[in-house]
Amino acid sequence: MxxxxxxxxxxxxxxxxxxxxxxxxxxxxxxxxxxxxxxxxxxxxxxxxxxxxxxxxxxxxxxxxxxxxxxxxxxxxxxxxxxYGDRKPNVAILVSHTSHCLYDLLERQREGDLNCNISMVISNHDKLRPIAEMFNIPYFYLPVTKGAKEKQEDEVIKLLNDHKIDLIIMARYMQILSSNFINSFPERIINIHHSFLPAFQGANPYKRAYERGVKLIGATAHYATEDLDEGPIIEQGVERVTHDCTPKTLKRIGADIERLVLAKAIKCHLQNQIIVANNRAVVFPESGE
Amino acid sequence: MxxxxxxxxxxxxxxxxxxxxxxxxxxxxxxxxxxxxxxxxxxxxxxxxxxxxxxxxxxxxxxxxxxxxxxxxxxxxxxxxxxYGDRKPNVAILVSHTSHCLYDLLERQREGDLNCNISMVISNHDKLRPIAEMFNIPYFYLPVTKGAKEKQEDEVIKLLNDHKIDLIIMARYMQILSSNFINSFPERIINIHHSFLPAFQGANPYKRAYERGVKLIGATAHYATEDLDEGPIIEQGVERVTHDCTPKTLKRIGADIERLVLAKAIKCHLQNQIIVANNRAVVFPESGE
Amino acid sequence: MxxxxxxxxxxxxxxxxxxxxxxxxxxxxxxxxxxxxxxxxxxxxxxxxxxxxxxxxxxxxxxxxxxxxxxxxxxxxxxxxxxYGDRKPNVAILVSHTSHCLYDLLERQREGDLNCNISMVISNHDKLRPIAEMFNIPYFYLPVTKGAKEKQEDEVIKLLNDHKIDLIIMARYMQILSSNFINSFPERIINIHHSFLPAFQGANPYKRAYERGVKLIGATAHYATEDLDEGPIIEQGVERVTHDCTPKTLKRIGADIERLVLAKAIKCHLQNQIIVANNRAVVFPESGE
Amino acid sequence: MxxxxxxxxxxxxxxxxxxxxxxxxxxxxxxxxxxxxxxxxxxxxxxxxxxxxxxxxxxxxxxxxxxxxxxxxxxxxxxxxxxYGDRKPNVAILVSHTSHCLYDLLERQREGDLNCNISMVISNHDKLRPIAEMFNIPYFYLPVTKGAKEKQEDEVIKLLNDHKIDLIIMARYMQILSSNFINSFPERIINIHHSFLPAFQGANPYKRAYERGVKLIGATAHYATEDLDEGPIIEQGVERVTHDCTPKTLKRIGADIERLVLAKAIKCHLQNQIIVANNRAVVFPESGE
Known part of the structure; x- marks a missing residue:
C-alpha cells in the first residue's frame, strides 16, 4: 500500500x-x-x-x-x-424506455462526479442505444421474450459476471428481477423507485399520486431485495406539487427528483458510505472528502 | 353589504x-x-x-x-x-394527550394569524386543561368509557351544535370518529396525520418510519372522511432524517412538521381557499391577501 | 390562426x-x-x-x-x-469552462423538455466543443483577446442577429457583458448566478460562502441587466450544507442547484410565464400545461 | 460524578x-x-x-x-x-415588540423540548409582559430612554449576572448591543436575524426582499458579535415565496422560519453541539440523543 x-x-x-x-x-x-x-x-x-x-x-x-x-x-x-481505493468499480446500467436517469449518470461520470467505470448499458429495448453511443458506452440489447425471461436474465448475469461488474444500477429498468438474480448480487443492485416509499409501492405511482391528491411527490433509491420496493432505502427526495398537476406533469417534475436521488445514492455507494443491517441502510455523510 | x-x-x-x-x-x-x-x-x-x-x-x-x-x-x-367575511368562524379543537398542535393553534389565534374564534377545546382526557386555561379557552373533558363511545360522541356533537361550531380540528385526537359523526360535519373536520400519506396510514407512523429506514418523515392535514386517513389532502410537509433517528427523535422532529402543516391547512380553510371534488382538495394559493 | x-x-x-x-x-x-x-x-x-x-x-x-x-x-x-405558439424560439447558449449547465440544457432540449431550438453554443474558450458536438449543435469559439473585448462582443452580437436568436442563456459564461450588449437584448438574456442573490454578488460566491460559514447555499437565475447580478430574479434554489463542506464541495453541491434553477427559469421564459415590471419578475405558475 | x-x-x-x-x-x-x-x-x-x-x-x-x-x-x-450535564443552564430572553419567537421558546421549554431554565424575559417595552405572565416567567421592563442607553445596558448586564444567566437569546430584540455588552458574554448571545444572511443584513429585510423580488426568504440564527449580523452562523432556514407576496406577507411567512431556526440553534447550543473557531460555527448533529 x-x-x-x-x-x-x-x-x-x-x-x-x-x-x-x-x-x-x-x-x-x-x-x-x-x-x-x-x-x-x-x-x-x-x-x-x-x-x-x-x-x-x-x-x-x-x-x-x-x-x-x-x-x-x-x-x-x-x-x-x-x-483500498486502488481500483475504480465497474458499473452496469439497466434501462428500459426512460432516458433521463441514464443521461444524468453518463454525464456525471463523464464530468468526473462518479468515481467508477461505466462498463455497459443493458436494456430489454433497443430504444436508448443512441444515448449510450453518444457517450461511447457499449449497449447490450437483450429483449425479454414471452416465456424466456429466465433465459434473458441468465444472459444479463453472464454479461455482468464476465465484465466483473461491481454495481448494477436499475435506472428505470421496467422488469422485475428474479430472486435468483437479486441474490446473486447482494447489496450490489441499486434501484430508483418513482415515489417516496413506502407510499405508492408498485406500478404507476404518479397516476396514483394524482388520484390521491397528494401535495408532495418523491423518489426513492434503494438496494434491490426479493420483496419489490422493500429493500434498504439509501436516499429520498420530494418536491411540492399542486392540484393543478396532471399525472404527466407529476412525471416531469418527478424526473428531476429521480435523477438527483439516484445520483446521490450511487455516489454514497461508490464512496463506501453505506452499511446495511436489518434491512436498513446506515448512510454516513461525506466527511472532508 | x-x-x-x-x-x-x-x-x-x-x-x-x-x-x-x-x-x-x-x-x-x-x-x-x-x-x-x-x-x-x-x-x-x-x-x-x-x-x-x-x-x-x-x-x-x-x-x-x-x-x-x-x-x-x-x-x-x-x-x-x-x-361574506362578516362573521368569524367558530372553531373547536379536539385533543387527547399531545399538546404541541394545541399550543400552536392557540398561540396563532391569539397572535391574530387565524381568522376565527376558538370556542372550545374538547378532550377525552383531562391532561391538557391547563393549556386551554392559560389561553382562557373553555375546556370540556368528555372521557370515552368502555362501551359508551357512542354516548360520548353524542355529547361532543351536542356541544358542537350548541355552540354553532363551523370547523372542528382534530389536533392529535386519538379516537376514531364514527361515520355518523363524520357525516354530520362534511368538509368541516380537519385532521392532522403524523406521516406523509399515503405512507404509514394508521397507528404508530414514527415507529414504522424508523423500522422502514426512511430518509424523510412528514405530516398530512386532510378533511376527515369515513375511510380513516383517506380524506382529501389539504397540506403536507416533510423533513430529512437520518439512520441516527430513533422513533423518539422522529416524533420530536415530526412535531414541528405537524404544527406547521396543520396551521397552514386551517388557514387555507378559514380563508375559503379550498374546493373539494372527487375526494381531492383544490387549494388555491393566497392572492394579494 | x-x-x-x-x-x-x-x-x-x-x-x-x-x-x-x-x-x-x-x-x-x-x-x-x-x-x-x-x-x-x-x-x-x-x-x-x-x-x-x-x-x-x-x-x-x-x-x-x-x-x-x-x-x-x-x-x-x-x-x-x-x-402564437407557432414557432419554436431560437436559443443560443454562452459558456466558458464549466460544463454542467450546458450538458443539462442540451439533454433537456433533446428529451423534449424545452420547447426551443438550440441554434448554437458560443464560448470564449474551445474547451466545451466536444459536448456541443455530441449533441450536434454548432459551436462558435470566439476568444476574448486583450484589448479586443468589444470586437468579440460585436462578433457575438452579429452571430445572434444573423441566426435570429430569441433567447440568450449565460450558462456560466464568465465574461461581463457590456451595456451595449445587454441593451440589445432586453429581457432576452438569462444568467445563472451561483449564489442565492443578493447574497454573494460578484465573484467566487462558493469561496465566500465557505468563509462566512453559511448553512445554506443557492443559485439564482435572472435576466441580465446593466447592473451585474441585479436583474429581475426568475428562480432561486437552495440546499443545506454543513461546516464540513469545503469551497470545492460547495461548488459540487451548488452545481446541481444551478442546473435545476437555470432549467426552470428557461422553461418559464419559453412558456411565456414571465412579465417584468419595476425590475421584478412576475412568474405565473404553469396552469394545466 | x-x-x-x-x-x-x-x-x-x-x-x-x-x-x-x-x-x-x-x-x-x-x-x-x-x-x-x-x-x-x-x-x-x-x-x-x-x-x-x-x-x-x-x-x-x-x-x-x-x-x-x-x-x-x-x-x-x-x-x-x-x-457535566448536572445543571440546567439559565436562559434570559430579550424581546421588543414581536412575540412569535417568545411564545415559541416559552412553549418549547414548557413542553420539555429545551433543556434549560428560562429565568426571565427582559424588554425595552412593556408590551409582551402578558405572555411572560401566562408562562409564569419574570418580566423585566427596562426602557431605553434618550441618552441613557448605556445605563439601560448596565441594568440588563447586572440582571444577567445576578441571576447567573448562561445564555442570552435575542428573540427579535430591536436594540443594537454595545461592544461592551457583547464582549461580556462571548458565544453566549444568540440572535435571530430575519433574512438568510449575508443577504439583507441590517434593517427591514422583508421590505428589501420584496423590492428585490427574491423567490426565497429566510432567517439566520447566529452568535452576536461586535459586527452586526456578522457573527458565526448556527442555523438557517428558507421558504419559497412568489411575486404575489407583499412585505407584510413575507413577514408572516418569515415568522415561521424565524421560530424554527431560532429554536433549533438554541437546542444545538444547549446540547453542547457547537464549537466556534475563526468566526464559523462547527455544529455537530445530534448523535443518538
Missing part, C-alpha cells in the same frame, strides 16, 4: 471501548485517520463505524493488515469490509 | 366562456374583482373558480345577489358557496 | 373591471380561454394578466386580432405581448 | 493520532463513549471533536478528570470545555 485512502466499514454488537480499540489499532499501524464516523443503534444494541485512513508512510501489506485486523475483529464479532 | 370582501367558490362542468360570464356578472353588479383564480381539470373536464370581490359601493343585498347569481349558476350546473 | 395556443401577457395600471373586459373580449372573438391568471400589485397599483387561449374554430387573422385588441388596450394603457 | 452524561468539546491543530489518543484517554478512565464526532478542517489544518461519555461506574472526580485531561490537552494545544 502507498498513499492510498483506505476505508473500513464495520458493524458489530455494541461494546465499551470499541472506538478506542479500533482507532488505536490503526494508529499503531502507522495510519493517519482522516475521518472516523460512528453510529450506535441503542435500540438494537449495535455499533457501526466508517473509518478512512491515509496509508501514506505505512509499510504494511494488505494481507498483513487484514490478518492483523482479524485478530481484533473476531473476538468482537465484527462484520467488516475494506476498500 | 358594505365594504366587505366576499368570496365565491364555484365548481362545475367545464364550458367555453365561464370566466367571461362569471366575471361579467360580478362586474355588472358593481363589484371590484380583487382576485379571480381558476383551475381546469382537463382529465375530468371540470372547472373551479375562487373569486374575491370588494363589495364597497355596491348596494345589492345578499339575498338579491344570491338570487341573481342562481340564474347564472343553475343552467351551468354550478356547485357554489359564498362567504 | 388555427388550433394554436395563443398567450397574451398584459400589464397595466389597476382598474375596476379589467378581468371582465379582457376575458369578454376574447370570448366574443370565439376563443376558448384555457387559463387566465392575474396578479394585482396593490402597493404599486398595477395589474398583470397571463391568458392562454385555444384558437380552434376562430376565423380571425393575427392582424385583425391585434388591431381589435389595440382598441381595448390603448385606453387602458396596456403593456402587452402576444405569442 | 455518577451516571451523568459528560460532553467534551475540543479543537486544536490537526495531528496524527488525535482520535486514538483522546478516545483511549477516556476509555482508560472507565468511561463508556456514547458518541464521538470529529471534523477536520483540512484548509486551516484544525481538528474538532465532540465526545459524549457515560460516567456510570467511573469513580473519578471532576477535579481529577480535568487535571488528568490537562496533561493530554496541553502538549497538543487543545482548546476545550467540558459540560
Amino acid at each position: 502507498d498513499s492510498q485512502i483506505v476505508t473500513f466499514l464495520i458493524n458489530c454488537p455494541d461494546n465499551k471501548g470499541l472506538v478506542a480499540k479500533i482507532t488505536n489499532f490503526f494508529y499503531s499501524k502507522g495510519f493517519n485517520i482522516l475521518s472516523c464516523q460512528q453510529y450506535v443503534n441503542s435500540i438494537e444494541n449495535t455499533y457501526f463505524m466508517r473509518i478512512r485512513l491515509n496509508a501514506e508512510g505505512t509499510h504494511i501489506s494488505k494481507k498483513e493488515l487484514e490478518a492483523n485486523f482479524l485478530e481484533l475483529a473476531e473476538p468482537l464479532n465484527f462484520n467488516w469490509s475494506v476498500n | 358594505d365594504s366587505q370582501i366576499v368570496t365565491f367558490l364555484i365548481n362545475c362542468p367545464d364550458n367555453k366562456g365561464l370566466v367571461a360570464k362569471i366575471t361579467n356578472f360580478f362586474y355588472s353588479k358593481g363589484f371590484n374583482i380583487l382576485s379571480c383564480q381558476q383551475y381546469v381539470n382537463s382529465i375530468e373536464n371540470t372547472y373551479f373558480m375562487r373569486i374575491r370581490l370588494n363589495a364597497e359601493g355596491t348596494h345589492i343585498s345578499k339575498k338579491e345577489l344570491e338570487a341573481n347569481f342562481l340564474e347564472l349558476a343553475e343552467p351551468l350546473n354550478f356547485n357554489w358557496s359564498v362567504n | 388555427d388550433s394554436q395556443i395563443v398567450t397574451f401577457l398584459i400589464n397595466c395600471p389597476d382598474n375596476k373591471g379589467l378581468v371582465a373586459k379582457i376575458t369578454n373580449f376574447f370570448y366574443s372573438k370565439g376563443f376558448n380561454i384555457l387559463s387566465c391568471q392575474q396578479y394585482v400589485n396593490s402597493i404599486e397599483n398595477t395589474y398583470f394578466m397571463r391568458i392562454r387561449l385555444n384558437a380552434e374554430g376562430t376565423h380571425i387573422s393575427k392582424k385583425e386580432l391585434e388591431a381589435n385588441f389595440l382598441e381595448l388596450a390603448e385606453p387602458l394603457n396596456f403593456n402587452w405581448s402576444v405569442n | 455518577d451516571s451523568q452524561i459528560v460532553t467534551f468539546l475540543i479543537n486544536c491543530p490537526d495531528n496524527k493520532g488525535l482520535v486514538a489518543k483522546i478516545t483511549n484517554f477516556f476509555y482508560s478512565k472507565g468511561f463508556n463513549i456514547l458518541s464521538c464526532q470529529q471534523y477536520v478542517n483540512s484548509i486551516e489544518n484544525t481538528y474538532f471533536m465532540r465526545i459524549r461519555l457515560n460516567a456510570e461506574g467511573t469513580h473519578i472526580s471532576k477535579k481529577e478528570l480535568e487535571a488528568n485531561f490537562l496533561e493530554l490537552a496541553e502538549p497538543l494545544n487543545f482548546n476545550w470545555s467540558v459540560n
Whole structure:
C-alpha cells in the first residue's frame, strides 16, 4: 500500500471501548485517520463505524493488515469490509424506455462526479442505444421474450459476471428481477423507485399520486431485495406539487427528483458510505472528502 | 353589504366562456374583482373558480345577489358557496394527550394569524386543561368509557351544535370518529396525520418510519372522511432524517412538521381557499391577501 | 390562426373591471380561454394578466386580432405581448469552462423538455466543443483577446442577429457583458448566478460562502441587466450544507442547484410565464400545461 | 460524578493520532463513549471533536478528570470545555415588540423540548409582559430612554449576572448591543436575524426582499458579535415565496422560519453541539440523543 485512502466499514454488537480499540489499532499501524464516523443503534444494541485512513508512510501489506485486523475483529464479532481505493468499480446500467436517469449518470461520470467505470448499458429495448453511443458506452440489447425471461436474465448475469461488474444500477429498468438474480448480487443492485416509499409501492405511482391528491411527490433509491420496493432505502427526495398537476406533469417534475436521488445514492455507494443491517441502510455523510 | 370582501367558490362542468360570464356578472353588479383564480381539470373536464370581490359601493343585498347569481349558476350546473367575511368562524379543537398542535393553534389565534374564534377545546382526557386555561379557552373533558363511545360522541356533537361550531380540528385526537359523526360535519373536520400519506396510514407512523429506514418523515392535514386517513389532502410537509433517528427523535422532529402543516391547512380553510371534488382538495394559493 | 395556443401577457395600471373586459373580449372573438391568471400589485397599483387561449374554430387573422385588441388596450394603457405558439424560439447558449449547465440544457432540449431550438453554443474558450458536438449543435469559439473585448462582443452580437436568436442563456459564461450588449437584448438574456442573490454578488460566491460559514447555499437565475447580478430574479434554489463542506464541495453541491434553477427559469421564459415590471419578475405558475 | 452524561468539546491543530489518543484517554478512565464526532478542517489544518461519555461506574472526580485531561490537552494545544450535564443552564430572553419567537421558546421549554431554565424575559417595552405572565416567567421592563442607553445596558448586564444567566437569546430584540455588552458574554448571545444572511443584513429585510423580488426568504440564527449580523452562523432556514407576496406577507411567512431556526440553534447550543473557531460555527448533529 502507498498513499492510498483506505476505508473500513464495520458493524458489530455494541461494546465499551470499541472506538478506542479500533482507532488505536490503526494508529499503531502507522495510519493517519482522516475521518472516523460512528453510529450506535441503542435500540438494537449495535455499533457501526466508517473509518478512512491515509496509508501514506505505512509499510504494511494488505494481507498483513487484514490478518492483523482479524485478530481484533473476531473476538468482537465484527462484520467488516475494506476498500483500498486502488481500483475504480465497474458499473452496469439497466434501462428500459426512460432516458433521463441514464443521461444524468453518463454525464456525471463523464464530468468526473462518479468515481467508477461505466462498463455497459443493458436494456430489454433497443430504444436508448443512441444515448449510450453518444457517450461511447457499449449497449447490450437483450429483449425479454414471452416465456424466456429466465433465459434473458441468465444472459444479463453472464454479461455482468464476465465484465466483473461491481454495481448494477436499475435506472428505470421496467422488469422485475428474479430472486435468483437479486441474490446473486447482494447489496450490489441499486434501484430508483418513482415515489417516496413506502407510499405508492408498485406500478404507476404518479397516476396514483394524482388520484390521491397528494401535495408532495418523491423518489426513492434503494438496494434491490426479493420483496419489490422493500429493500434498504439509501436516499429520498420530494418536491411540492399542486392540484393543478396532471399525472404527466407529476412525471416531469418527478424526473428531476429521480435523477438527483439516484445520483446521490450511487455516489454514497461508490464512496463506501453505506452499511446495511436489518434491512436498513446506515448512510454516513461525506466527511472532508 | 358594505365594504366587505366576499368570496365565491364555484365548481362545475367545464364550458367555453365561464370566466367571461362569471366575471361579467360580478362586474355588472358593481363589484371590484380583487382576485379571480381558476383551475381546469382537463382529465375530468371540470372547472373551479375562487373569486374575491370588494363589495364597497355596491348596494345589492345578499339575498338579491344570491338570487341573481342562481340564474347564472343553475343552467351551468354550478356547485357554489359564498362567504361574506362578516362573521368569524367558530372553531373547536379536539385533543387527547399531545399538546404541541394545541399550543400552536392557540398561540396563532391569539397572535391574530387565524381568522376565527376558538370556542372550545374538547378532550377525552383531562391532561391538557391547563393549556386551554392559560389561553382562557373553555375546556370540556368528555372521557370515552368502555362501551359508551357512542354516548360520548353524542355529547361532543351536542356541544358542537350548541355552540354553532363551523370547523372542528382534530389536533392529535386519538379516537376514531364514527361515520355518523363524520357525516354530520362534511368538509368541516380537519385532521392532522403524523406521516406523509399515503405512507404509514394508521397507528404508530414514527415507529414504522424508523423500522422502514426512511430518509424523510412528514405530516398530512386532510378533511376527515369515513375511510380513516383517506380524506382529501389539504397540506403536507416533510423533513430529512437520518439512520441516527430513533422513533423518539422522529416524533420530536415530526412535531414541528405537524404544527406547521396543520396551521397552514386551517388557514387555507378559514380563508375559503379550498374546493373539494372527487375526494381531492383544490387549494388555491393566497392572492394579494 | 388555427388550433394554436395563443398567450397574451398584459400589464397595466389597476382598474375596476379589467378581468371582465379582457376575458369578454376574447370570448366574443370565439376563443376558448384555457387559463387566465392575474396578479394585482396593490402597493404599486398595477395589474398583470397571463391568458392562454385555444384558437380552434376562430376565423380571425393575427392582424385583425391585434388591431381589435389595440382598441381595448390603448385606453387602458396596456403593456402587452402576444405569442402564437407557432414557432419554436431560437436559443443560443454562452459558456466558458464549466460544463454542467450546458450538458443539462442540451439533454433537456433533446428529451423534449424545452420547447426551443438550440441554434448554437458560443464560448470564449474551445474547451466545451466536444459536448456541443455530441449533441450536434454548432459551436462558435470566439476568444476574448486583450484589448479586443468589444470586437468579440460585436462578433457575438452579429452571430445572434444573423441566426435570429430569441433567447440568450449565460450558462456560466464568465465574461461581463457590456451595456451595449445587454441593451440589445432586453429581457432576452438569462444568467445563472451561483449564489442565492443578493447574497454573494460578484465573484467566487462558493469561496465566500465557505468563509462566512453559511448553512445554506443557492443559485439564482435572472435576466441580465446593466447592473451585474441585479436583474429581475426568475428562480432561486437552495440546499443545506454543513461546516464540513469545503469551497470545492460547495461548488459540487451548488452545481446541481444551478442546473435545476437555470432549467426552470428557461422553461418559464419559453412558456411565456414571465412579465417584468419595476425590475421584478412576475412568474405565473404553469396552469394545466 | 455518577451516571451523568459528560460532553467534551475540543479543537486544536490537526495531528496524527488525535482520535486514538483522546478516545483511549477516556476509555482508560472507565468511561463508556456514547458518541464521538470529529471534523477536520483540512484548509486551516484544525481538528474538532465532540465526545459524549457515560460516567456510570467511573469513580473519578471532576477535579481529577480535568487535571488528568490537562496533561493530554496541553502538549497538543487543545482548546476545550467540558459540560457535566448536572445543571440546567439559565436562559434570559430579550424581546421588543414581536412575540412569535417568545411564545415559541416559552412553549418549547414548557413542553420539555429545551433543556434549560428560562429565568426571565427582559424588554425595552412593556408590551409582551402578558405572555411572560401566562408562562409564569419574570418580566423585566427596562426602557431605553434618550441618552441613557448605556445605563439601560448596565441594568440588563447586572440582571444577567445576578441571576447567573448562561445564555442570552435575542428573540427579535430591536436594540443594537454595545461592544461592551457583547464582549461580556462571548458565544453566549444568540440572535435571530430575519433574512438568510449575508443577504439583507441590517434593517427591514422583508421590505428589501420584496423590492428585490427574491423567490426565497429566510432567517439566520447566529452568535452576536461586535459586527452586526456578522457573527458565526448556527442555523438557517428558507421558504419559497412568489411575486404575489407583499412585505407584510413575507413577514408572516418569515415568522415561521424565524421560530424554527431560532429554536433549533438554541437546542444545538444547549446540547453542547457547537464549537466556534475563526468566526464559523462547527455544529455537530445530534448523535443518538
